Amino acid sequence: MSPYGKQSNFKKVSNERKKNSEKIVIRNIHLIHQIFNTINSSCLVLIFIFFFLSLDSQRKWSNTYKILSKTKGMNNNLIHYISKTEEFYIGELESLNTFRKTKPKDLIYINRTPEKKESFFKINFRSFIKGISDSRYQRGY
DSSP states (O other): OOTTOSOOSSOOOOHHHHHHHHHHHHHHHHHHHHHHHHHHHHHHHHHHHHHHHHHHHHHHHHHHHHHHHHHHHHHHHHHHHHHHHHHHHHHHHHHHHHSOOOOGGGOOOOOOOOOOOOOHHHHHHHHHHHHHHTTSSOOOO
């Protein structure tokens, strides 16, 4: 014997309430799917934006590296020229100690040999004779 009679402790849920709750669940699931779709699409957009930004920064870095490489080459050339100049001046400074200043009595005077001067006419006449003997000036058919 039950103190409450034949009443059950469970309430009967009508079909309308079940349908309403199913619609609410479907709406909630649809809303959750829309939120995830939005998040996914925004993530894709961010990935593409960062991809193009990284390409741009890589291009800038490549240009900077190329300029730095050229500058390094120029600096190496300058260092090479500077070291050659220093070597030359050090050699000059060392040679100052090995040579002594000359005095007039240290100089040796040599008589000049007379130069043979030929006239312009003689030089041209010789080349003309050589041309005839080599048959450079020969005429014919």
